[in-house]
Amino acid sequence: MNAKPAISVVVALIALMLALTAPCWSADAKYPTKPIHMWVGFAAGGSTDICARSVSAIAEKSLGQPIVVENKPGGGGALLLGLLASATPDGYTLATTSDTPYTRAPHLINVKYNSMEDFTPIVRLGLQRQGIVVRADSPFKKWQDLIDFARKNPGQLTYGTPGPGTTPHLAMEKIAIQEKVRFQHIPFQGDTPAMTALLGGHVMAASTGALGWMQHVKAGSLRLLLIIESEGMEGMPDVPTFKKVGYGFETPTAQMISAPKRAPKPIIDKLIAVFSEAMMTPQFQKVARDQELLSVKPLAGADFQKWLQSQYNMYGTFIKEVGLQKEAK
Amino acid sequence: MEIFSGILQGFTTSLSITNLVYCFIGVFIGTLIGVLPGIGPVGTISLLLPATFRVEPVSAIIMMAGIYYGAMYGGSTTSILVNIPGEAASVVTCLDGYQMARKGRAGAALGISAFGSFIAGTVGVVALMFLAYPLAKLALNFGPPEYFALMCLGLAILTYLARGSMLKALSMALVGLLLSFIGIDGITGLPRFTMGMVHLMDGVGLVPIAMGLFGISEVLLNLEEVVRRDVFATEIKGLLPNREEWRRSKWPIVRGTIIGFFLGILPGGGAVISSFISYGVEKKLSKTPEKFGTGMIEGVAGPESANNAAVGGAFIPLFTLGIPANVTMAVLLGALMIHGLTPGPMLLKEHPEVFWGTVTSMYMGNVMLLALNLPLIGLWVKVLKIPYGILFPLIILFCLIGAYSINNTAFDIGVMVIFGLIGYLMKKFDYEGAPLLLAFVLGPMMEQALRQSLLLSHGSFAIFFTRPISAVAMGLAVALILSYFLPFLRRKRPNLEEDSV
Structure with a gap:
């Protein structure tokens, strides 16, 4: 036996790699x-x-x-x-x-x-779409409960976000200014890690994109407290929006x-x-x-x-x- | 009983001719891209995603899952043959696998990683079938403090990764940690150590560093020593592991499987870390730890089993909670959604055929992979006979294309080349690459978890010791480090007594 079959395999692999990465070129018209x-x-x-x-x-x-x-x-x-x-x-x-x-x-x-x-x-x-969610077993039944808790316990309400400077984070900070309360921000890297921490009870609330929580809200393991926009959500008419609770801004x-x-x-x-x-x-x-x-x-x-x-x-x-x-x- | 009817339904789905074909295509592509350094399952799945639009969702998912675990099989091949990790999870396989190849045992190393992968992959699937739901809840108990403690435990493993000087290993780990600081700070959102380069904002890539440190540097080193060529030319005795090697690999495979499966469940942990931990455990338990790094089959069998068992584990949070445990799972999540399926608590209720079909197909896929990989061993071993004049440029070419394909940017090629030179110098001065890589992998998660924990506890470190899981992991980490340093202290004591006398 010699090395020929091995070389031909290698050549075939190179061809495959080039095929996977090659850009396409052609003339202009x-x-x-x-x-x-x-x-x-x-x-x-x-x-x-x-x-x-x-x-x-x-x-x-x-x-x-x-x-x-x-x-x-x-x-x-x-x-x-x-x-x-x-x-x-x-x-x-x-x-x-x-x-x-x-x-x-x-x-x-x-x-x-x-x-x-x-x-x-x-x-x-x-x-x-974005929103603020808590676990189904959380004492916060409605948005005002969360605000009341934060007012009585400054800096004790922990919430997760997909990261610093993301729109769900900016929304919470704006709310804190408007409501004159203090939240404790815990940044994660993306919607999913923030949601995992909320499901495990490591943070009290999470403010993220709807992709992170929609399945869990439908399955009943999370409760949606507030929608970060002025329009309501299909199929969830009871959940208040920013407009409804009197926040005059949006963070799309x-x-x-x-x-x-x-x-x-x-x-x-x-x-x-x-x-x-x-x-x-x-x-x-x-x-x-x-x-x-x-x-x-x-x-x-x-x-x-x-x-x-x-x-x-x-x-x-x-x-x-x-x-x-x-x-x- | 519900499980059994589910399994039955799953096999009816996965054993259909169409799905078997898709499963085979998946594992075949997976093996190929696993062998090719740099090109990983993430890029491949996303490239093939549009091609699956017209396919039944379950067939598409079966194929893409096949690519993922197929890549884990193939990843060890280049680690063993030419010291270049095909995937990040096969970095640790370089340490002893490559040395085995130099001793003419490439076939045995490839064989044991194929068998280990098969056993671990199959056990992982069975465990996935029966334990998915209870374990998903367990994974949620891991919050920031638990992750930090787990990462500390991972770093403590470092003391067992070092072959030569502990001081050099620790300094390499520090370099790894420092490298991991580059990029956007996850807590403040501000860039650190990026020197104004946008490419550095997401940090330096793990794969280009690994390919540079291990692969490119090896090529450079070999250029100087043309004479050593005959080491490889030594006759390759038997293509499969012999009885003695099997006996030594048995328990590493079992332990690797358990470690891999459980770490695979944890988001962020997964295949890479479990392979390092498995290596550390085998070295710790070995009667001849000093021989690790010179071609110990335990150092191949354990990690290669661990990274395949981790695959089964990684599917648990995806299917049950909709949480992707790693980047590949995130791409799979996207693929499921393109096909109109949302992974999460509702998946099993709404689409049981997808869950059970995919899980049972992984069983078939593992059988196919074994059948596919064993005959290939003979062919791979022949790669070693290719003259260096041809082999080296080819390796460099593969690495260049591979590095480029990760993010479609030439920047990663630069990173790889720089780390190739650094790796060359490190080898010259006896510094090891493995501690650097381990610290680099653990660094970002460790830092993020530490700072999140302290934000949660308002600055109190007690949070790491008052929560049971984190307290146990911390205790283990401390015990590991002490068990390394205690012999030193004991050895020194007699000297002290002599001095005082």
């Missing part, structure tokens, strides 16, 4: 004439990734070219926007992220882009698609049309419901840019108000 790259600012399997993949799978049919989804996670989406800012604006590189690197990250860390100048937002896919998180600035207008218009249409298909609407995305109607173009700018300004004020530190220059 009428848009789109080659595959489009959809970068995702978060890891595979997460909410942003699922939205990106399902909307791309629908949109590529009307575009007539495949959309290749690539995950480029890092810095809560800030890494991706840094890359996108310097990508060729030819409509072949798009990005799906949450609005975090647009509206909040620039107030907290030194990012390598100007979130309001360097990009063309294409479409907002929806807003992530959006999922969105954007492109580098200066992409030709006809291309942007085509992308807006195609993705808006893809969003309204029953397939995507189902994904959105499963992902607890709210108000799934397309927000695009100038209206979308205006909304982003207002969110950017609002979170800038919020973050200063609740006293979060920004990274030193």
Whole structure:
């Protein structure tokens, strides 16, 4: 026996690796004439990734070219926007992220882009539902019980969040200011670890995205006390919203698609049309419901840019108000 | 009785021709990507996800689960053959597996990891069937203080990981901890030690560090010593473990299985840590601990069983609570949701065929993997006969592609190359890579858990000793460290007496 079969196996493995990682190249003509790259600012399997993949799978049919989804996670989406800012604006590189690197990250860390100048937002896919939950056996039967406890026991109410500076965290800190109470924040890394800690009784409440708690609320092991938005929730008419308990603010998180600035207008218009249409298909609407995305109607173009700018300004004020530190220059 | 009807229903699902085919595709791809360094189950599952849209949900999940545990089988191959961990969970297999290969026992090392994986994988599935629900509740008892205590126990294992100088091992562990500080601080949200580089915000990747420290450095080291080539050329005696090797591996496999399964249940813990702990336990129990690191089969059998048993464990929180225990499980969770299934307390009620179908398919998958992997051993061993002039560039090429594919960024290639050079210097000066990696894996979880605990207790350290699970783990950690240092103290005492006389 000699080493030949082993070498041929190795060669086959290299071929497989190249096939798995190779980008696709082709000539230029009428848009789109080659595959489009959809970068995702978060890891595979997460909410942003699922939205990106399902909307791309629908949109590529009307575009007539495949959309290749690539995950480029890092810095809560800030890494991706840094890359996108310097990508060729030819409509072949798009990005799906949450609005975090647009509206909040620039107030907290030194990012390598100007979130309001360097990009063309294409479409907002929806807003992530959020809420504050406690365990089913908790003495807090309604929202006011929790506030009363916090007022009598300053700093004793522990609550988990998906991390510092996330919207569910900002919501709780704003509430604390408005109600003049003090909570003890325990940051976790993502919705799931925060939910695990709540289920195990290690924290008294948790403020996270609905994906974390919806199953447990339905199964009866957690109780939803408050919805962090002005609209109520389907199937849960008794749960109060921010508006109902008198909080005059909201802390939304959006999922969105954007492109580098200066992409030709006809291309942007085509992308807006195609993705808006893809969003309204029953397939995507189902994904959105499963992902607890709210108000799934397309927000695009100038209206979308205006909304982003207002969110950017609002979170800038919020973050200063609740006293979060920004990274030193 | 409900369980048995469930198992029966599961086998009806998983034994259908279609699902058997999907199971085979899954374990086959899993083995391949396990062998390829860098390309892991996470990337592969997410790449294949869109391809499963039109497939029945249960078939898709069966295939993707197959990729996951298949990768655990394949991961040990490159660790043993060329000292490059195929997966993070196979890092510790490098220590003794590679040395066995140098002694002409590559076949035995590959064989015992295949058999160990099979036994542990199968036991893990059986345990998953019967214990899923009670154990899911147990896992919830682990809050921040318990995690911190567990991580301390993990670090205490370090004292058994060190082969040479304890001082050097501890200094490497410190380096590992320091490296783990890089990135966003989980409590304040501010970046630390990133030097303004956005790529460093999520920290340095474990896989590029491991590939650099173990693989690239090994290639560099071998370039100097062309003569040593004949070490590998020594005749390979028998492709499978002999009776003596089986006798020595029996208990490590049993212990590795138990350690892996229970640590696998805990979110965040899982395969990597359980493989390190299993190695530490085997070294502690061995009559010849000083021989570890020179090709002890126990050091392969234990960890390789542990990382496969951890797979069974990791499915428990996913299926019963909707909590992914590691990144791969998080991708699987996403896959389930794309198929319109929400893992969690309702899954077993609403879609019993998915739960039982997947679990029973893992039993079939393990049989397939054994059948697939044993004949391959002969082929893998021949890889060692490829001339170095061809093999080394190939290894480097695999590592480069693998490092790039983790996050689709060239930054990780840079990290790997830098750690290759560092690893080379470390080997020259007799510093070991394993303590560095263990500390690097444990560091972030340990820090986060410590600070969360202190936030919960308003700054009191008593929280670690008043809660039973954490108190026991802390006690064990202290005992482990003392048991290492006590012999020193005893040995010194006579000298002191002489001095005083």
